[in-house]
Amino acid sequence: MFAYTLRRLLTAIPTLLMISLVIFLLVDLAPGSPMSEIPLTVPPEVRQKMIAAMGADQPVFVRYFLWLKQFFWVEPMYLLDHVFGTDFAHGAQRIISWQSKVPVFTLIGERLPQTLTVVGSAYLVGVLIALPIGIYSAYRQYSWFDQAGTFFAMVGFSVPTFFTGNVLILIFAVKLGWFPTIYDTNLTVEDWPSFYKMLMQMALPVTVLALFNAAEISRYTRSSVLENLGQDYVRTARAKGVREAPVLLRHVLRNSLIPVVTVIALGLPTVFGGAIVTEQIFKINGIGAALIGAINVSDLPTVQTITFIFAVLIVAFNLIADILYGILDPRIRYD
Amino acid sequence: MPDGAMPVLDVRGLKTVFRTRGGEIHAVNSVSFSLRAGELLGVVGESGSGKSVTMMSLIGLLPSPPAEVRAGQVMLGGRDLLHIPPHELQDVRGAKVGFVFQDPMTSLNPVFTVGSQIMEPLMRHMGLTRAQAADRAAELLALVGIPDAKKRLKSYPHQFSGGMRQRVMIAIALACDPDVLIADEPTTALDVTIQAQIIELVKDLRQKLGMAIIWITHDLGVIAGIADRVMVMYGGQVVEQAPVAELFANPRHPYTRALLKTIPSLTGERGARLQTIEGQPPIMMGEPVACPFRARCAHRFDRCDAENPARRPVDGAPVGQGHDVACHWNPEGA
Numbered sequence: 001m002f003a004y005t006l007r008r009l010l011t012a013i014p015t016l017l018m019i020s021l022v023i024f025l026l027v028d029l030a031p032g033s034p035m036s037e038i039p040l041t042v043p044p045e046v047r048q049k050m051i052a053a054m055g056a057d058q059p060v061f062v063r064y065f066l067w068l069k070q071f072f073w074v075e076p077m078y079l080l081d082h083v084f085g086t087d088f089a090h091g092a093q094r095i096i097s098w099q100s101k102v103p104v105f106t107l108i109g110e111r112l113p114q115t116l117t118v119v120g121s122a123y124l125v126g127v128l129i130a131l132p133i134g135i136y137s138a139y140r141q142y143s144w145f146d147q148a149g150t151f152f153a154m155v156g157f158s159v160p161t162f163f164t165g166n167v168l169i170l171i172f173a174v175k176l177g178w179f180p181t182i183y184d185t186n187l188t189v190e191d192w193p194s195f196y197k198m199l200m201q202m203a204l205p206v207t208v209l210a211l212f213n214a215a216e217i218s219r220y221t222r223s224s225v226l227e228n229l230g231q232d233y234v235r236t237a238r239a240k241g242v243r244e245a246p247v248l249l250r251h252v253l254r255n256s257l258i259p260v261v262t263v264i265a266l267g268l269p270t271v272f273g274g275a276i277v278t279e280q281i282f283k284i285n286g287i288g289a290a291l292i293g294a295i296n297v298s299d300l301p302t303v304q305t306i307t308f309i310f311a312v313l314i315v316a317f318n319l320i321a322d323i324l325y326g327i328l329d330p331r332i333r334y335d
Numbered sequence: 336m337p338d339g340a341m342p343v344l345d346v347r348g349l350k351t352v353f354r355t356r357g358g359e360i361h362a363v364n365s366v367s368f369s370l371r372a373g374e375l376l377g378v379v380g381e382s383g384s385g386k387s388v389t390m391m392s393l394i395g396l397l398p399s400p401p402a403e404v405r406a407g408q409v410m411l412g413g414r415d416l417l418h419i420p421p422h423e424l425q426d427v428r429g430a431k432v433g434f435v436f437q438d439p440m441t442s443l444n445p446v447f448t449v450g451s452q453i454m455e456p457l458m459r460h461m462g463l464t465r466a467q468a469a470d471r472a473a474e475l476l477a478l479v480g481i482p483d484a485k486k487r488l489k490s491y492p493h494q495f496s497g498g499m500r501q502r503v504m505i506a507i508a509l510a511c512d513p514d515v516l517i518a519d520e521p522t523t524a525l526d527v528t529i530q531a532q533i534i535e536l537v538k539d540l541r542q543k544l545g546m547a548i549i550w551i552t553h554d555l556g557v558i559a560g561i562a563d564r565v566m567v568m569y570g571g572q573v574v575e576q577a578p579v580a581e582l583f584a585n586p587r588h589p590y591t592r593a594l595l596k597t598i599p600s601l602t603g604e605r606g607a608r609l610q611t612i613e614g615q616p617p618i619m620m621g622e623p624v625a626c627p628f629r630a631r632c633a634h635r636f637d638r639c640d641a642e643n644p645a646r647r648p649v650d651g652a653p654v655g656q657g658h659d660v661a662c663h664w665n666p667e668g669a
Contacts, residue, residue: 232441236507238428239394239396240429241426241427254446329446
């Protein structure tokens with residue numbers, strides 16, 4: 001298991017380097033200038049100096065390696081310093097946003113909690129709804145419960161979140177007035193009333209995202225459980241006199257979870273992408289909103305860094321999926 | 336074989352139907368048989384003759400829907416298994432009746448250790464603790480001839496060969512010392528040398544443990560070697576039933592005769608074509624009203640199309656105890 005994990009970790013390194021290069025170059029090639037927001041009255045020589053001050057006049061490969069060093073070396077140092085109060089970084093140059101002139105990671109540190117609260121709980125709710133629905137739908141295939149589940153999964157998966165989001169806002173926030181339309185980023189939970197307020201403002205975005213996630217995961221769970229229910233080992237378990245609940249929840253589920261875990265783990269980073277849209281609709285000032293804002297003003301370091309973080313998340317969850325796969329399935333573990 | 340002793344298992348008029356889109360398939364039609372203590376009953380017939388479905392109906396292993404056990408009585412230990420609640424039937428399965436399936440490659444759960452799969456029925460039925468169950472599981476593995484049993488408990492099924500997996504399946508089936516062991520073509524998926532080993536193992540275990548065995552197969556050679564009594568099935572019905580020597584010496588049903596002719600012989604003319612039974616087994620739509628074998632039978636006459644033959648005694652003993660056959664054709668006039 002250790003060798004397996006180590007092998008997976010090592011293969012992740014070249015993957016990440018390749019992705020970082022592609023992201024950096026693609027974003028760099030995109031049209032737009034960091035000076036587009038600067039008034040035209042500013043003389044060209046001053047503009048030139050501003051560009052030089054940001055380091056944007058350097059050749060692209062210099063900027064790429066500098067950024068790589070900052071991302072993998074300098075920023076982790078600052079993180080260590082921040083957590084343990086040490087001084088490893090020695091005031092080294094950090095990745096600075098061209099727009100706000102603050103370190104990009106400070107920006108991310110401000111925005112990420114909003115996204116994680118909403119996306120994280122939405123995903124958790126989605127998975128917690130999807131697994132039982134998927135399992136029961138398969139166990140009672142073609143029952144009314146299964147038919148209803150199929151219908152809602154189809155709706156949930158095929159209707160985009162920007163549509164369901166707006167419909168839910170229209171019905172529950174505007175017409176019925178049960179929930180707020182806008183997510184208040186400054187709200188901190190310190191007592192029961194503020195906790196309740198937090199729940200209320202999270203309800204709609206979490207519902208929208210959870211519905212979407214649950215639709216996909218419940219389908220995978222259902223088909224995986226269905227496939228395993230027909231296997232010979234299930235008949236063996238029944239022939240041993242095992243009760244129905246352990247047959248389903250021990251024998252079948254353990255086998256069925258192998259592909260589902262992959263889907264769940266791989267789905268998590270893509271949810272951040274989907275959350276970009278949801279954040280716009282519910283005015284959540286999260287990481288997605290920060291990315292959109294940075295794209296609009298050609299703030300290249302911010303765009304590159306946030307995009308790369310998404311890529312790192314995808315690779316990391318791929319790794320987690322592989323490891324979970326190995327834990328669940330002994331045939332892979334002992335390869 | 337103790338004659339006239341109380342049967343451990345007594346099946347009367349078992350009927351199993353599969354409901355499909357195209358109508359009802361009558362897979363098992365009024366099957367009756369009994370199994371005495373310590374006896375090995377061989378059940379033969381070609382694919383689709385209802386052998387497996389009959390045995391799975393006994394202990395409720397068929398998925399319902401589409402299967403439905405419509406009538407009959409299955410007496411085991413003074414109880415009718417067809418009319419007890421599901422949780423009581425679960426108490427019987429694995430405890431009183433052990434089951435060994437055809438394909439050992441897929442019949443074990445790939446994600447659990449062999450040990451935990453043997454321990455499961457022990458803890459479930461006999462109330463053993465984990466440690467006691469592990470000890471007993473190691474004993475069982477040793478009993479079915481797996482060396483280094485204690486260590487092998489921690490292995491996963493994919494680390495075992497097909498023959499060893501079938502030994503594990505037998506260990507699971509025997510775990511709770513069942514009264515009846517049902518072996519559903521346990522050697523079909525194995526190659527011939529392993530097949531011989533498994534047959535020897537079962538013969539040996541039968542002597543040691545003394546349980547009654549139902550052995551389903553389509554290999555008459557295997558039956559000749561191990562069975563006390565043989566039941567031939569065709570079209571979901573018992574067509575002939577007799578002690579093994581009697582059946583091979585004096586087959587009455589045209590189907591049994593044809594089956595015996597299909598056994599390839601080591602002696603005799605080289606290059607002779609293998610014997611076959613022409614035609615296809617019937618698809619049993621609807622209640623049978625005629626002999627299911629009539630389309631392939633050389634001795635067919637008017638009555639075969641009009642009436643499904645009932646089992647009648649051949650040697651004077653009551654049906655089910657001596658030699659009986661379900662056929663209208665009666666060359667000897669007995």
